[in-house]
Each structure stands twice: as C-alpha cells, then as structure tokens.
Amino acid sequence: MNALLIYNDQLLPNSIKNQFEEDNIGIAVNYKVLKSDLIEPNFNIDKHISNFLLEDEIELKKYDVIFLPYSLSTSNYSEYIGLRMAYHIRLTDEFVNLQTPIVFYGEEEPWELCKVTLNGQILFTQNISTTKKISVESFRKQLNYILEEFNQEKDDKEFLKGFVKRISILPPSSYNSHHSVNNESALLKWSEEIGCDKDIPEVKDNLQTGLYFKYLKALSKIKKTVDENLEDDDIEDDDIEDEDIEDEDIEAEDIEDEDIEAEQAEDNVDLTNEPKILLIDDEAEKGWSKFYERLLADIDLKLTTPKIKYKTDLSQIDVIKKAENAVKNFKKNPSLKDLPHIVLLDLRLHDSDFALALDPKNLTGYRILKRIKKINKGIQVIITTASNKTWNYQALMSGEHRADGYILKNGEDDPKQVLENIKKTIENASQRAGVLIKSFDLIQRLKKTEIDLKLPDSQSFQKSFQLNLNIAFKLLEESSLEDKYRNYCFLQLYQLLENYANLKEIYNFKTNELGNGFKCIIEVNGIKTWKLEHKKLPDYPVYIIKDKKSEKDVATFAKLAFVVAFLKNSDNNCLDSWGYLNNLRNKKVGHKGIEIVTYDDIFKMLYFCIFIFDKTEKSYAPPIDKNQLDELKKMLNSKRI
Amino acid sequence: MSKILLLEDRPSRQNNSLPNGISDINALISMNDLIMPEGDFCEKIINSINEQVYEFESSIELIIIHRSSLSASGLKYLDNYCIKNNSALILFSGGTSEAIYNDDDFRLLSLNSADFYTERLIPFIEKFILSSDTHLLELIQSNWRASYLLKLRHLIKITEMINLSGNKSQTNTEDKSINPELEDFQIIIDKLLDQLDIAKSDEMLKNINYIIKKELLKS
Numbered sequence: 001m002n003a004l005l006i007y008n009d010q011l012l013p014n015s016i017k018n019q020f021e022e023d024n025i026g027i028a029v030n031y032k033v034l035k036s037d038l039i040e041p042n043f044n045i046d047k048h049i050s051n052f053l054l055e056d057e058i059e060l061k062k063y064d065v066i067f068l069p070y071s072l073s074t075s076n077y078s079e080y081i082g083l084r085m086a087y088h089i090r091l092t093d094e095f096v097n098l099q100t101p102i103v104f105y106g107e108e109e110p111w112e113l114c115k116v117t118l119n120g121q122i123l124f125t126q127n128i129s130t131t132k133k134i135s136v137e138s139f140r141k142q143l144n145y146i147l148e149e150f151n152q153e154k155d156d157k158e159f160l161k162g163f164v165k166r167i168s169i170l171p172p173s174s175y176n177s178h179h180s181v182n183n184e185s186a187l188l189k190w191s192e193e194i195g196c197d198k199d200i201p202e203v204k205d206n207l208q209t210g211l212y213f214k215y216l217k218a219l220s221k222i223k224k225t226v227d228e229n230l231e232d233d234d235i236e237d238d239d240i241e242d243e244d245i246e247d248e249d250i251e252a253e254d255i256e257d258e259d260i261e262a263e264q265a266e267d268n269v270d271l272t273n274e275p276k277i278l279l280i281d282d283e284a285e286k287g288w289s290k291f292y293e294r295l296l297a298d299i300d301l302k303l304t305t306p307k308i309k310y311k312t313d314l315s316q317i318d319v320i321k322k323a324e325n326a327v328k329n330f331k332k333n334p335s336l337k338d339l340p341h342i343v344l345l346d347l348r349l350h351d352s353d354f355a356l357a358l359d360p361k362n363l364t365g366y367r368i369l370k371r372i373k374k375i376n377k378g379i380q381v382i383i384t385t386a387s388n389k390t391w392n393y394q395a396l397m398s399g400e401h402r403a404d405g406y407i408l409k410n411g412e413d414d415p416k417q418v419l420e421n422i423k424k425t426i427e428n429a430s431q432r433a434g435v436l437i438k439s440f441d442l443i444q445r446l447k448k449t450e451i452d453l454k455l456p457d458s459q460s461f462q463k464s465f466q467l468n469l470n471i472a473f474k475l476l477e478e479s480s481l482e483d484k485y486r487n488y489c490f491l492q493l494y495q496l497l498e499n500y501a502n503l504k505e506i507y508n509f510k511t512n513e514l515g516n517g518f519k520c521i522i523e524v525n526g527i528k529t530w531k532l533e534h535k536k537l538p539d540y541p542v543y544i545i546k547d548k549k550s551e552k553d554v555a556t557f558a559k560l561a562f563v564v565a566f567l568k569n570s571d572n573n574c575l576d577s578w579g580y581l582n583n584l585r586n587k588k589v590g591h592k593g594i595e596i597v598t599y600d601d602i603f604k605m606l607y608f609c610i611f612i613f614d615k616t617e618k619s620y621a622p623p624i625d626k627n628q629l630d631e632l633k634k635m636l637n638s639k640r641i
Numbered sequence: 642m643s644k645i646l647l648l649e650d651r652p653s654r655q656n657n658s659l660p661n662g663i664s665d666i667n668a669l670i671s672m673n674d675l676i677m678p679e680g681d682f683c684e685k686i687i688n689s690i691n692e693q694v695y696e697f698e699s700s701i702e703l704i705i706i707h708r709s710s711l712s713a714s715g716l717k718y719l720d721n722y723c724i725k726n727n728s729a730l731i732l733f734s735g736g737t738s739e740a741i742y743n744d745d746d747f748r749l750l751s752l753n754s755a756d757f758y759t760e761r762l763i764p765f766i767e768k769f770i771l772s773s774d775t776h777l778l779e780l781i782q783s784n785w786r787a788s789y790l791l792k793l794r795h796l797i798k799i800t801e802m803i804n805l806s807g808n809k810s811q812t813n814t815e816d817k818s819i820n821p822e823l824e825d826f827q828i829i830i831d832k833l834l835d836q837l838d839i840a841k842s843d844e845m846l847k848n849i850n851y852i853i854k855k856e857l858l859k860s
Binding site: 010011013039041071084108116206210211316352 | 653656708709712713716717719720735736738739740741743749751753755778784788789791796799826853857860
C-alpha cells in the first residue's frame with residue numbers, strides 16, 4: 001500500500017505512526033514549525049510547507065491517499081496549517097498529487113473550521129474526505145475504501161478547473177490591490193523569458209512557493225487552455241486567409257518596409273554617443289534593474305539606477321526630490337548631453353501611493369513625471385506600473401505633462417509578446433529622445449530671448465511668439481507618429497520669422513548709422529535684388545523694402561534678408577542659409593507639402609531663429625572658421641551699396 | 642506596568658497603515674511605557690541589534706520589530722535576549738503570508754505588516770502595558786481561548802483513543818497509567834486547562850463540544 005500520513009508528533013501518538021509504517025500502509029512524516037524556523041530572516045509558512053513537500057523526507061511520487069490532520073500547530077492549534085498544506089498539495093505541480101484523495105483527520109466539524117479559517121473551503125472540493133477516527137485501523141479502512149471505490153482520475157486540467165472554481169485564495173494582506181502581486185509575477189515571468197531569473201532568488205522563491213501565486217498560476221493555466229481551444233477553432237480560417245496572400249504581395253510589403261526603415265534611419269539624428277536610460281523604481285533592487293539591463297542589452301541600450309532608499313524614512317516629497325536630482329545630475333553633469341534620454345518611471349514609489357481612492361495626479365510617479373518634463377520636455381518618460389486602472393492611464397497619457405509610453409507589469413499575458421512590445425516602446429522613445437531633448441533646449445533658449453521691440457503691441461507679439469514656440473514643440477512631438485507634423489513644425493517656426501519681418505518698426509534700428517534717405521540694394525543668392533527706402537511715418541522713421549523693379553512691398557524672404565544683412569550685420573553665408581530655408585518653405589513644405597523636411601532642417605531653422613531673435617547671438621550656427629568669416633565679411637561689405 | 646520597545650524603520654508605512662494615521666501615531670507616542678524611537682535613532686538601534694551589541698533596558702517585556710530590517714545575526718541576538726529574559730517578541734513584515742505563533746521558548750508572533758497595523762494595535766499595546774500576560778494572539782483577534790479549547794478536545798480524544806487501544810491490547814491486571822505517551826498528553830492537557838482556567842471534571846469533558854461552540858460563536 002502506498003499512503004502518506006502527515007502528522008505532528010506532539011498531536012499524534014507515536015504508536016499510531018509506528019504501527020502505520022509497520023503495517024506497510026505507507027510512510028508517516030512529521031511536520032512542525034520550530035521556533036528556529038520562525039527566526040530565520042526569510043521565514044514564510046508557504047515556503048516552509050513547499051520545502052517540506054518537495055525537499056524533505058517525503059518521496060516525490062504519486063500516493064494512493066494522503067492522510068492529513070487539520071492542525072499541525074501546537075502553540076496555536078487553530079492556525080490549521082494542515083488545511084493550508086492541502087492547498088499546496090493540490091497546487092504544487094512538482095508534487096504530482098493533484099488528484100490524490102486527501103483524508104483529513106481530526107475532531108473538527110466543517111462549520112468549526114470555516115468559522116476559524118477561510119482555508120476550510122477545501123473541504124468542499126473533489127477527492128476530499130474527513131474522519132474523526134484517529135487510528136491505524138481507521139486509516140487502513142479509508143485506504144481500502146478509496147482503492148476499491150475511487151473512480152478513474154479525470155483529465156488534470158479538468159480537475160484543476162473544478163478545484164479552483166470552488167476555492168478562493170486571498171493575496172497576502174500587504175499586497176496592495178494586486179499591485180505587488182502583478183509586479184512580482186511580471187518580474188518573474190519576464191525574467192524567465194530572457195533567462196535572468198536566477199538573479200532574483202527572493203522573488204523567485206516567493207512566487208514559486210507562495211500559495212497565492214500557485215493559485216494564480218493555476219488560474220492562468222486554465223485560461224491558457226481555454227485560449228488554446230479558441231485558437232484551435234480559428235486555425236482553419238487563418239489557413240484559408242494565408243493561402244489567399246500571394247507571394248508577390250509579400251515581397252512588395254517587404255520592400256516597402258525596408259524603404260520606410262531606411263527613411264527613418266536617415267531622420268534619426270543621433271546627437272550623443274548613445275542613448276541613456278534611468279530607472280526610477282522602488283523595486284529596482286528586487287530585480288527590475290537587472291531585468292532591464294539584460295533586456296536592453298539586446299538593443300544596445302544602457303541603463304543606470306539611482307540609489308534611492310524608497311522604503312526607509314523618506315517622505316513623498318523627499319522621494320520626488322531625489323528622483324528629480326537623479327535626472328538633473330545624470331552622470332554628475334547637468335549639461336544637455338548628459339540628461340537621460342529615457343526615464344523608466346514606476347508610478348507608485350512611496351507608501352502613501354497605496355492609499356485608497358488616491359487621485360492619480362497625487363501619485364509620486366506622476367509628480368516626478370511633471371518635474372522631469374519641466375527639466376526638459378524631450379526626455380522620454382515611460383511609466384511602468386502594475387496598476388491596470390484606466391483612469392491612471394488616461395491621467396498620465398494626456399495633459400501638458402504627459403508620459404511618452406506605458407508599460408503595464410502584468411504576468412498573465414504572453415511574456416514573449418509583451419517583451420517585444422516593451423523593447424519597441426523603448427527603442428521608439430530612444431529614437432525620439434535625441435531630437436526632442438535638443439529641440440526643447442533650443443526652443444527654451446528662444447523663449448528666454450528678450451526681443452527688443454519698442455512697439456505699442458510688443459506684448460502681444462511676445463505672447464504669440466511664446467505660443468508659436470510651444471506649438472512648434474508639440475508638432476515636433478507629434479512627428480514621431482506622423483512625419484507630416486515635421487513640416488507643420490517647420491512652418492510654425494517660419495511663421496515666427498514672418499511675423500517678425502512684417503513688423504515695419506523693426507527697420508528703424510540704425511537710422512543714424514544709415515542716415516536719412518539712405519538707399520541700398522541687397523542681394524540674396526545672387527538672384528534677386530531689392531532696394532531700401534527711408535520713409536517717415538507719422539511717429540517715427542522706418543525703412544521700407546521694395547522690389548527694385550516693381551517698387552512693390554516685398555515678401556518675407558527679402559525682409560528677413562535685410563534683417564540678416566543689416567540688423568545682424570551678417571555675411572553671405574548666412575544669407576545663403578536663409579535662402580535655403582526659405583526655399584524649403586516655398587518648394588518643399590509650404591504649398592505642395594508632398595516632401596517632408598528632415599530633423600536636420602528643423603535644427604537649421606531653430607538655429608536660424610536663435611540667430612535672428614537672440615541679440616547676443618552674433619553668428620549663425622554652426623559657427624564657421626574665423627578666417628573664413630573675415631573673408632565673408634569683406635565680401636558682404638563689397639556687396640552693400 | 643510592562644515596557645514595550647517598538648522599532649519601525651518605515652514610519653511612512655505606519656502613518657498610512659494605521660486606521661487613523663497621524664493621530665494613532667500620536668497616541669502611541671504619548672504612551673509612557675512604549676518606547677518608539679524614530680528616524681536615525683531607530684536606525685541606530687536596529688543596526689546595533691544586527692551587530693549584536695545593543696543593550697536593552699532591563700524591563701523590556703515585549704519587543705516589536707520590522708522583520709526585514711533584521712539580519713540573521715540580529716534575529717539570533719533577539720532570540721537569545723528573549724530566551725534569557727523571557728520577553729515576548731513580535732516580528733512583522735510585508736512578506737509574511739500567515740500569522741504564526743510559537744511559545745516553545747518564549748512568546749513569539751510572526752505576522753504580516755497589514756495585520757499588525759490595525760485598529761487592534763493600540764488597545765493591545767495598552768493592555769500589554771497593564772499586564773504582560775496579555776496573549777499575543779489578541780493582536781490578530783485570534784480567539785486564543787477557542788484555539789486552546791480545540792487543542793484540548795483533540796488531546797482528550799487522543800488520550801481516549803490510547804486508553805481504548807490499551808484496553809484492547811493489555812490485560813486488566815496491567816496498570817494503564819505507566820504508558821509514557823499517555824502521561825505526556827495528560828501533562829499538556831493539564832497545562833491547557835490551567836491556561837484556560839477551567840477545572841477538570843467529567844462534566845466539562847462531556848460538554849467540550851458545547852463549550853467550543855459557545856466560544857467560537859463569540860468570534
């Protein structure tokens with residue numbers, strides 16, 4: 001006979017245990033939690049039970065029946081660890097006794113057990129029986145009855161389905177609204193997928209031995225079976241659809257994809273040596289840091305993790321400040337090139353984030369997101385969270401300080417697919433980051449320029465100037481979704497110049513130098529000339545640019561050329577650049593809009609704007625060689641009449 | 642009056658988990674016989690426990706501490722201290738799945754942080770300060786009397802069963818009381834009766850199921 005008797009030697013006489021084995025009914029194994037076990041640093045009752053079932057004296061085999069007492073505790077009898085052990089017997093795959101009949105022995109009535117513990121539910125599941133008779137004779141009778149009457153086993157999945165339907169296991173009470181559960185199960189599954197699970201022994205231990213996680217695993221197994229069955233039903237349809245696709249179509253699709261990738265590669269302006277990623281996660285040390293390091297190594301990205309002691313005596317504001325400083329002091333240098341390109345930011349970083357009914361905007365992660373975006377809106381912030389609440393998602397992905405990506409830590413979905421999506425999210429953010437961080441910096445510089453306008457409406461000009469710059473950055477952000485927004489951004493910046501050029505008043509700046517009635521002709525790209533006339537307006541004198549031949553008011557192109565040449569005292573090189581930008585606007589972007597400007601063109605435009613609007617900016621970037629500049633100045637002077 | 646030492650290295654959790662937040666913390670702080678160091682001072686004490694050099698006040702009868710803040714040597718140090726001084730020990734941690742109690746050498750309760758920071762904490766501490774005999778299981782609202790009664794019933798049945806099998810296998814002339822196993826169980830039963838403050842009688846033994854029912858219905 002092949003029975004297993006589990007007992008506690010302080011609750012069952014040795015004589016029964018001895019006779020049980022002497023009569024060859026099976027083996028008897030003593031279980032108890034010693035005080036020495038309890039003072040182990042990582043003691044956990046589920047781990048203790050799992051180790052008992054898998055690692056101690058019990059032979060790993062299928063038993064005919066398992067005799068189990070309700071209680072295995074002596075100090076606090078009603079802990080009813082025997083009931084908990086029965087759940088482990090059912091839900092531990094490696095123990096291979098999923099369907100083995102369990103006979104509980106003890107004086108307890110089911111109602112008494114259910115009154116004391118939720119684990120009493122297991123009494124009402126399949127292949128469970130109870131006896132109050134605690135004797136070898138009774139055990140033998142029970143075993144014989146089971147051997148004679150026990151019907152053939154069901155399919156394991158069917159049995160498991162019936163079992164989990166009748167039970168419910170609550171997560172450990174400090175696992176806040178499934179957040180920690182999802183967090184840990186995602187970490188384990190994803191780490192397993194990329195083969196770095198050995199780096200997270202504590203989490204692995206917890207997830208492999210914790211009863212709640214075993215329960216989740218069983219639920220997921222059942223769900224998978226249902227999904228597989230549904231997929232099987234769909235296979236026929238898929239096959240038919242696949243046959244309909246001709247080889248030529250597939251080839252054509254491949255070529256198109258290649259072209260798109262080539263175009264994207266051209267547009268990706270890699271401004272720094274390599275993208276840098278910062279991980280802000282209170283569970284980083286638990287394993288997330290190692291997981292991301294390994295995952296990102298596949299796509300040649302590097303990650304660092306600031307050492308913040310989230311779980312000590314830090315207030316929420318302390319955590320926020322430390323995270324903000326980690327971004328500012330990235331690589332101990334707050335200059336532009338040393339800002340992180342991507343921040344992987346956990347949403348809940350402080351104990352206060354687990355309060356019920358907390359407005360998502362008060363979550364520590366959201367408040368850090370806002371601060372990062374104030375440092376530089378181009379830094380790509382990807383929120384990582386185990387919370388699947390849609391209102392969190394909506395709050396984070398909209399508004400002025402919105403996140404640039406969202407990684408939902410969920411161990412239930414197919415890890416392969418999930419990890420592909422994560423890599424794609426980070427890669428896309430990495431491509432955007434270089435351009436956006438630099439653009440944001442240039443736009444900020446523009447916003448800070450004080451345009452010297454002694455005009456009645458200078459305030460409104462300044463207002464629209466700031467607004468146009470904000471819009472330009474938003475359009476640039478959008479351009480990662482659709483290229484055409486790059487053109488719109490270019491046009492928006494051009495609009496700044498156009499508005500400026502249309503202010504007649506700006507031309508009265510050097511009246512003394514030029515002298516009343518002074519006329520000049522300027523030439524751009526050697527193709528067109530204009531003359532400049534001095535006019536007296538009722539309030540002040542200005543110069544008006546007119547087409548030399550037609551004497552009509554001329555376009556922005558000419559006006560700005562005048563600004564470049566006379567207001568900024570610049571050279572022909574600069575005039576040529578303006579000619580190039582204006583040409584882009586007219587031929588490529590403005591009217592037909594078929595072609596898309598490059599990010600490089602956007603930068604040229606931004607630098608040109610800085611050159612025009614920033615009084616301190618003496619030359620148009622990129623700076624040119626001094627000798628070359630002198631020569632150009634001479635050339636320019638010679639062209640002025 | 643008995644003194645309690647409570648060491649929590651994550652005060653923000655204390656604030657968030659206690660039902661009345663800061664006012665509960667203030668209530669704890671105001672208790673003269675509860676020593677609850679904060680911030681760096683708390684960290685310093687925990688470090689010195691882990692380094693096995695901390696000198697406890699002699700009158701500490703209950704130590705409550707966040708389990709995860711302790712190293713193996715820190716836990717061993719507390720174990721030795723509690724054995725030597727017969728002090729009680731409560732270890733709370735977010736990673737603990739079920740509350741486990743042990744009174745082999747001293748009273749030791751291991752429980753989850755969420756089960757520790759409840760509305761029962763302050764009344765429990767107040768009661769313990771008044772009497773160090775207060776059962777640690779009262780902290781988790783576990784009906785310890787019911788638990789002891791259930792164990793008592795189990796052991797009574799076991800002794801009956803041993804007696805019965807003894808009757809079957811032994812001659813009438815032999816003295817049943819020499820069965821050492823029976824004697825061991827009898828000692829535990831007597832101790833339980835003492836703890837429950839119940840006099841042993843045939844009437845009580847007959848009515849044990851009723852007594853348990855009454856006790857369980859209370860909880």
